[in-house]
Amino acid sequence: MSWRAIRRAVALGFALAGVVLRYWILRLRGALTMERRALWMQQSCRGILRSMGIRYQVEGQPPAHGLVVSNHLSYLDILILSAAMPCFFVAKSEIGDWPFFGHAARLGGTIFLNRSSWKSATTVAGKMSARFKLPIPVVLFPEGTSTDGRHVLHFHPRLIDPATSARVPITAAALRYVMDDGTPERELCWFGDALFVTHLVKALGVGGFSARVRFGQPRIYTDRRAAADKTRDEVVAMRAQMLRP
Numbered sequence: 393m394s395w396r397a398i399r400r401a402v403a404l405g406f407a408l409a410g411v412v413l414r415y416w417i418l419r420l421r422g423a424l425t426m427e428r429r430a431l432w433m434q435q436s437c438r439g440i441l442r443s444m445g446i447r448y449q450v451e452g453q454p455p456a457h458g459l460v461v462s463n464h465l466s467y468l469d470i471l472i473l474s475a476a477m478p479c480f481f482v483a484k485s486e487i488g489d490w491p492f493f494g495h496a497a498r499l500g501g502t503i504f505l506n507r508s509s510w511k512s513a514t515t516v517a518g519k520m521s522a523r524f525k526l527p528i529p530v531v532l533f534p535e536g537t538s539t540d541g542r543h544v545l546h547f548h549p550r551l552i553d554p555a556t557s558a559r560v561p562i563t564a565a566a567l568r569y570v571m572d573d574g575t576p577e578r579e580l581c582w583f584g585d586a587l588f589v590t591h592l593v594k595a596l597g598v599g600g601f602s603a604r605v606r607f608g609q610p611r612i613y614t615d616r617r618a619a620a621d622k623t624r625d626e627v628v629a630m631r632a633q634m635l636r637p
Contacts, residue, residue, distance in 0.1 A: 397597035400444055404596070407443035411436040411496060426501050430478035430528045433500035437474040444596060450476045451634075452607035455529050458561035459520075460607075461552065461623045463544045463631065464533035466582030467493075468595065469567055472603045473531055474500075480523055482516060482532045482551060490588075505551070507536070513550060520554040529563070534620060540578045541569070544628050547620035556619050561610030564623040566630035572600025606630045 393401075418424065418432050441448060446468070454477035462473065470481060481497070485504045488494045498504075503519045506512035523530050534547035555562050569577045580601065582591045595601070608626050613619035 393593055394597045396599070397593055400596040403443035404440065407439045408492060410439055415499060426480070426523070426526055427478070427528055429499065429501045430480060433474050433496075434478045436496065436500075437471040441471050441475055445598070445601065446471075446595075447602040448472050448475055449602060449604045450607070451604065454607055455561065455563040455610050457527050458524065458529055458563060458610060459552070459555035460529045460531045460563045460565050461534050461547065461620075461627070462531060462565040462605075463541075463567055463627050464535050464538045465541050465567055465569060465577070466538050466580070466591065467588070468569075468580075468582075468603065469533070469538075470497075472567065472605055473565065476605055477529065479529045479531045482520065482530065485512070503530070516551065517554045520551070521558055524555065524558050524560045531565075534624070538581065538583050540581045540583045542578065544624060544631065547624040549616040549620035552613075552619050552623075553616040556613050556616045559612055559614070562613055562619055562623060563610045564608040564626040564630070566606045566608075566627045566634065568604045568631055568634045570602050570604060571598060572602070604634055606634060 414435060415432060418428060460473070460479065462469065473479060480501045480503060482503045482505055483497065485506045487497055488504045503516055503523070505516045520530050532551055534552060535545040536548050537545070539545060552562070569580045571580065580595060580598065608630060613622070
């Protein structure tokens with residue numbers, strides 16, 4: 393592990409302690425509404441990104457409600473999107489078992505999905521429908537997994553259905569990682585069988601790293617398959633545009 397990674401690991405430890413402290417201060421100030429949980433998560437993620445030396449740039453207007461669908465490059469996407477806007481995530485149930493981060497995600501209002509259970513998908517759809525009534529968007533990664541960034545995978549329409557059924561706006565979001573030294577984006581993506589700890593050490597040791605997130609225009613869709621296909625095409629187009637100077 394490089395000295396840069398060690399310094400940032402120490403800074404990350406202090407940032408995580410700050411997350412806990414901020415949570416207890418929040419509890420002392422009143423009821424933990426879902427909106428306040430999302431704001432706590434946003435403040436926490438901003439602090440974690442600072443500790444890791446990760447800059448982020450927001451392009452376009454983050455939505456205030458509805459569903460956001462995004463490509464997925466790594467667990468860092470959660471920090472970046474949450475820093476960009478108060479939001480709730482739909483995430484695989486395994487994340488709920490991660491030390492510290494799983495508990496923090498649960499406190500922040502994350503909706504967990506057991507991908508092998510039809511009943512879980514039905515439950516998640518119901519929770520998403522309830523969240524759509526709040527002035528906080530729900531974020532979904534319809535690829536179903538993180539990738540190396542070379543291609544945006546097929547968007548699964550199953551969990552887009554609650555948004556099309558409720559006629560709430562759906563906003564496409566495109567994420568891209570940019571290293572200051574020109575290292576390919578793939579090197580900082582977390583995919584395949586890569587270990588979390590190994591990837592985290594790599595992320596902490598990167599010389600200069602920024603993340604860009606671009607939001608499209610909110611649109612109402614009435615068909616989940618059309619919504620999945622059109623938002624994927626929009627994400628692909630936005631990622632291509634983000635490569636241009």
